[in-house]
Amino acid sequence: MFRSYILVVTMLLFCIVVACKQQVHNKKTTTDNTKIAEQNITRHYGDCADDSTCKCPAQFELSDSPRLTHIKDQFYKSETGHLYEKTIGLRNVKGQLTEVEYFNGYFCQEVDPMSFEPLHGWYAKDKNNVYYYRPVSGGMQVSKLNGADPKSFKLLAGHYKYGMDKKFFYDETQIIEGFNPTKTKQLFNNKGEVTAIVGNNKRFKLDMD
Structure with a gap:
């Protein structure tokens, strides 16, 4: 009888210890997940x-x-x-x-x-x-x-995505290679919009949208 009582008490103590450890683990996991979430919203x-x-x-x-x-x-x-x-x-x-x-x-x-x-x-x-x-x-x-020069930069007439400075012509974020603005001719339509640039035996047609 006494041995059975000891066994029951031992099992109860074991369950309490396991439950406490699980609670600590869950709390740590929640804390870690919170930290991860905070890190995810911070770049x-x-x-x-x-x-x-x-x-x-x-x-x-x-x-x-x-x-x-x-x-x-x-x-x-x-x-x-x-x-x-x-x-x-x-x-x-x-x-x-x-x-x-x-x-x-x-x-x-x-x-x-x-x-x-x-x-x-x-x-x-x-x-x-x-x-x-x-x-x-x-x-x-x-x-x-x-590398773009803010003092000389401007948009090409009639356009929103083409620009130029004293060194280059730009198509959005890309330099239009092979055209020196000082040696390049701009071609216009009857609305005053640039339709193409010509220079160094090359021609670049601009999108008219």
């Missing part, structure tokens, strides 16, 4: 403002605006110095694509908000750089055009 930006090790949220909701400092126009800055652009993107809301205003931080961090100037097309520039600036489903794409 690393190699060009984050003056700090290549900065980890900044990819976006802020409109309700988070008190956490950001307004710089100029659509640009805001977080406490870490990361730039955000107030923009409108498409979100799946109750099964329907809906336009939602939010703060997007997924763009080139070299932008100077004080001198940033959208051009009449898929480009923008500031005092330092030229940017490919076009609407996408997540808001506006802001990508630096490496």
